[in-house]
């Protein structure tokens with residue numbers, strides 16, 4: 422495939438949280454139209470709202486694969502083998518490009534299950550894909566440079582992309598895909614603190630979220646190290662260092678590090694091959 426990605430027909434197999442967020446993000450980017458994208462799931466009633474946005478919805482994976490050239494696999498790891506078994510006859514190694522967002526499943530796992538040397542690119546986005554702010558990690562051991570570039574172009578429309586070695590995909594899952602939940606929980610915790618010191622819940626949440634956005638934007642815009650930016654906030658004998666040290670005594674950094682390590686281990690164990 423050498424043409425640009427927005428000329429392709431895309432089938433997203435598994436219209437759950439990630440599949441739908443991807444579909445919406447692609448259309449929101451303005452580079453894809455709803456009518457280029459088919460979304461499947463077994464309970465298609467849950468996708469009914471998407472029809473008005475121009476998406477095709479169906480529970481027929483085989484037909485969706487037949488009519489697409491880019492096939493995104495977005496089911497849970499424990500649902501993968503059943504799905505692959507059901508589309509095996511439709512997958513054409515010469516004409517299809519597979520993109521898998523399934524955590525803990527390697528390119529080889531997919532080609533072995535399909536028993537076809539189809540090109541597979543693994544993509545690990547996060548849910549900010551719905552607003553074009555994903556950090557998406559990409560890896561493949563069998564896709565051509567052109568097809569990797571095609572997938573990069575597709576995910577570049579919905580955030581930032583980085584190409585990594587496939588063995589780091591489980592780490593990327595923990596840091597970026599699970600990571601968004603870790604940062605969301607810290608914002609929630611900050612807002613709870615904010616309410617305890619005088620703000621209504623909604624305003625505390627808004628203030629905490631904008632503060633977190635500012636912190637991330639500072640690092641991305643300047644390239645500065647977080648500790649350098651923290652040093653600018655912590656006045657001697659001041660209230661910031663008092664709060665920060667209290668958090669560290671309670672294990673703040675350690676909790677984040679341990680959580681990310683456990684997530685990465687778990688991400689590597691999510692897929693158990695079925696017979």
Ligand SMILES: NC(=O)C1=CN([C@@H]2O[C@H](COP(=O)(O)OP(=O)(O)OC[C@H]3O[C@@H](n4cnc5c(N)ncnc54)[C@H](OP(=O)(O)O)[C@@H]3O)[C@@H](O)[C@H]2O)C=CC1
Nearest residue numbers: 435436437438439462463464495496497498500523524598
């Ligand atoms: N959520 C996230 O933030 C991220 C998730 N991922 C990965 O993306 C994948 C999907 O996760 P997520 O969206 O959260 O999970 P969901 O459970 O929300 O979505 C999975 C979807 O797959 C559908 N499905 C299951 N079996 C089939 C089938 N045979 N044919 C068609 N559709 C099917 C389910 O619907 P139904 O039961 O109606 O068929 C469901 O809607 C996972 O592998 C996860 O590891 C990766 C990065 C981030």
Ligand SMILES: O=C(O)[C@@H]1CCC=N1
Nearest residue numbers: 524594595598599691
């Ligand atoms: O929690 C999970 O297993 C999935 C993978 C990454 C984000 N959600």
